[in-house]
Amino acid sequence: MDKHKHYIEEHIQRFLKDSPHIKRFGQSRFLYNAKRDEKCIPLLAGGGSGHEPAHFGYIGQGMLAGAIAGDLFIPPTPQEIIAAIRFLDKGQGVFVIIKNFLADIKVFQKAIEVCRQEGRDIRYIISHDDISVEERFSIRHRGVAGTLFLHKILGQAAQEGASLEHLEQLALKLAPSIATLGVATRAPHCLLSQKPLFHLQEGFISYGVGIHGEAGYRTVPFISSEKLAIELINKLRLFFRWKEGQGFALLINNLGQTPPDVIQQFQEQVLDLLDIEGLKIEFVHSGRFMTNLDMEGISLSLCDIRDHRWIEWLSAETTAPAWQ
The missing domain is CATH 3.30.1180.20 (Dihydroxyacetone kinase; domain 2)
Incomplete structure (x- = not known):
């Protein structure tokens, strides 16, 4: 196992050991809350590895239903994201939080498109909280630590019974x-x-x-x-x-x-x-x-x-x- 894969696997194993409610989907890099209330809209987030404890550390009641990781600084593949969405969707849809990086947006949107073609109701928000560059350079307004406000506020709203439509409207108000x-x-x-x-x-x-x-x-x-x-x-x-x-x-x-x-x-x-x-x-x-x-x-x-x-x-x- 190369050093990058060992680094990622080590973090996965640590979360599985320390948090009994967090389980692994097969041998993938998709982890989920095994004790979630399936009546609530599930939230999914993820991206490249190297940001630990993000994103696995935010799996739990009142936050994410699941999180998925790719290689170091590289997002997961559309196929991996599709599998995660299919697993989480129990008929009520899934809400996805995407960080504003071109590679992340490309793979998540492709996965969402496939899942929508299957008849699934998938909504999403792109987190763009980084303001280190001028507003006209919107592509550089990366999704960084402020994304955690989205995880927590949307996650708790979902826990309290917010509909998928309500989560979408809340996210559109919250992100800016x-x-x-x-x-x-x-x-x-x-x-x-x-x-x-x-x-x-x-x-x-x-x-x-x-x-x-x-x-x-x-x-x-x-x-x-x-x-x-x-x-x-x-x-x-x-x-x-x-x-x-x-x-x-x-x-x-x-x-x-x-x-x-x-x-x-x-x-x-x-x-x-x-x-x-x-x-x-x-x-x-x-x-x-x-x-x-x-x-x-x-x-x-x-x-x-x-x-x-x-x-x-x-x-x-x-x-x-x-x-x-």
């Missing part, structure tokens, strides 16, 4: 309400060669990094965590054009191997800045949610809370292990 910015202080390393996937000089920071080993749009000397927080908040202010008293949910994501004390310090600085802005931060969650191998870096996601139920659904209990 999410924005993420990511930075790196150390590039991730190739599993085979152990060489960095992009050049980043020690003591420098790369703004706008992705989750597939991409470098950011700007590299500058790292001055302080506080200065970093200020720059990200300034960019988010321009995106949201927020007003005093506006409600938001905050997600601080460890992009891989960032020390926990660095995450904690950054979170405190971000919360202080958002307080100065006069915003109402109604939900805060930090941890290692969607990674880029062993990168050292942080992403900051905000969700504009346009409906009070979104906070209720974000705060609801789930059996998904990576959301704890």
Whole structure:
């Protein structure tokens, strides 16, 4: 078994061992919640490997019914996705969450088209929360850690009995309400060669990094965590054009191997800045949610809370292990 396949299999086995409700479909890379309520609309997500605990870690009551992985940074095949949809669909349809990468969109849409031709009701949303580039470059608005807001809010809505049509309308309202910015202080390393996937000089920071080993749009000397927080908040202010008293949910994501004390310090600085802005931060969650191998870096996601139920659904209990 080559190093990439061993890496993926190791993570699959860990989820199967640590989370009894998560089961494997044959010997595939499709895992599912064996204890899900089949009266609820199932949610499916996935993509390339290398982002652990995404996406298997979000399988559970109140989140995903199933998740499917491909090779490292490569999405699963249409045939694999079709098999997953067929397994999850018990007659009520399936809702699919796709991250905005061309390869992901191509294979998921092809699979959805085949399943629809079989008479299945399949709806989907494309997550595009990355705002590190200008709006006219929509193809670069990648689906990154803010996608987790979709997993949790849609997952809990489904758990509470939302119809497929309701989930689709909710997703269309929710996706544009999410924005993420990511930075790196150390590039991730190739599993085979152990060489960095992009050049980043020690003591420098790369703004706008992705989750597939991409470098950011700007590299500058790292001055302080506080200065970093200020720059990200300034960019988010321009995106949201927020007003005093506006409600938001905050997600601080460890992009891989960032020390926990660095995450904690950054979170405190971000919360202080958002307080100065006069915003109402109604939900805060930090941890290692969607990674880029062993990168050292942080992403900051905000969700504009346009409906009070979104906070209720974000705060609801789930059996998904990576959301704890």
